[in-house]
Amino acid sequence: MVNRVYAKISLENLTHNYRLLKRNLGNIPLMAVVKANAYGHGALPVTKKLASLGITHFGVASFKEAKALIDAGIKGSFLVFGITDPYYREVLTEEGMIQTVDSYAYASKLKPKEGTIDVHVKLDTGMSRFGIYCHSDKDIDNTVTEILKIASLDHIHIDGIYTHFAAAEADRPFTEKQHRLFLEVIDRLKTMEVVIPWKHAANSAAILNADLSGINMARSGIALYGYPPVDVYGFLPVMSLYAKIVSIRTLKKGDTVSYSRIFTAPDVMKIATIAIGYEDGYLRFNTSRDYVIYKNTKCRVLGKICMDACMIDVTDVPSKVGDFVCVMCEQKDARVLAKNQQTITYEVLTNIGNRVERVYDDET
Ligand SMILES: Cc1ncc(COP(=O)(O)O)c(C=O)c1O
Incomplete structure (x- = not known):
């Protein structure tokens, strides 16, 4: 588990x-x-x-x-x-x-x-x-x-x-x-x-x-892992990244989210806390830039990314503690994160922290 x-x-x-x-x-x-x-x-x-x-x-x-x-x-x-x-x-x-x-x-x-x-x-x-x-x-x-x-x-x-x-x-x-x-x-x-x-x-x-x-x-290296640095088709990303929803809350208009209070709820809204933070390689640089995918919906990341967690907007998605959201997957691969982080896929992949569990499809 x-x-x-x-x-x-x-x-x-x-x-x-x-x-x-x-x-x-x-x-x-x-x-x-x-x-x-x-x-x-x-x-x-x-x-x-x-x-x-x-x-x-x-x-x-x-x-x-x-x-x-x-x-x-x-x-x-x-x-x-x-x-x-x-x-x-x-x-x-x-x-x-x-x-x-x-x-x-x-x-x-x-x-x-x-x-x-x-x-x-x-x-x-x-x-x-x-x-x-x-x-x-x-x-x-x-x-x-x-x-x-x-x-x-x-x-x-x-x-x-x-x-x-x-x-x-x-x-x-x-x-x-x-x-x-x-x-x-x-x-x-x-x-x-x-x-x-x-x-x-x-x-x-x-x-x-x-x-x-x-x-x-x-x-x-990088082409083996699915991200050839030239325009060619057919390579498949090897890594995807999923974070668990660990808490859900309803905010009132005017509530603020996370450190430095850079996000203020414009109205009543529902947010979820997901268990990924900058120590896991989800860099603080993604703050106010990135989104995750949950039930085929793009959910914005709200407020500053913390060390072990961050908050996402789930106002329009029926959400449940224990579900996993995609931080990096087929619909939103490492290129999207690289663009947000103003870097290259190499850095996105190698930044994924040690405490992120690696789950393999098949071990020979
Ligand atoms: C000496 C050397 N050879 C090969 C590679 C692999 O490069 P790439 O991941 O672009 O295929 C690297 C990566 O930095 C390298 O340092």
Whole structure:
């Protein structure tokens, strides 16, 4: 029995989205990006499901995210996108994780007591976040030299090389430039007999609208979860969000609602308190902007959103304590919330709080 609020996670829709991506990818395998608790969907059930569909590579932000999945019995290759403090280098080797490296200096510090560590070298071809700086042709020599130095380290095994597109959903010329620089570095390495098994660049947007030549793996997060950042049809949202009505009251004209009293009842009206607040990821920014759906009716959110609850207008809806209202569902998906919150679907999904119960349609 759900106590307050729950996120319904459709692993069936996740499977459907994966199959759609596969249509674009053909034989190119997909690395599923399951960082940030699988974008809020629950890393373990999501990764388990994706592994059961044959995915073998998973992208995480930190070694701790990978460790939790490995400890839970998920088999696969885990690429840590973020920089792991060298203090934790033994865990990387012991658990067989793949670490992103962005320089010779960093790679040198990853020397384990014994054995080697698998790494993917990250190139910064224009994102200016992580990676060896390679924003133009002039940077290629230095980039190649840096990679050769990394390759010369006895404790390092370069299993892959990758870059990340900064604007694949919107800026084709810039994406093409990033892609070209990436492939040129790989070609130069090849002429020096440095052959790197995995070469990956594309994220969801690029998988759906960019050239994938020269790469042999792609990485997707947001499209798997149903929100491709480009206009394509057929992807289905994986998460919906429902909050319980926990109290109903009738207001008299002039009564005010919630903190700071920004809403005053213009007349007699009926309101319901629902058990979702900003701690659950229903941001205060939705105050006076958003609505929920209850019995096919749009019910306005009234007054400020509190930490654990907020109030909605149910004057015209026969309402009952214990019913659930849709905060995010098919009729009002994460794009609506993203628009209200002046953000992107990624942020809406990853903001959904830990205390929101995740309910799965099927667990493999
Ligand atoms: C390195 C890296 N690859 C792939 C992705 C997945 O991107 P998307 O969710 O747009 O598919 C991310 C997400 O931020 C990322 O950081």
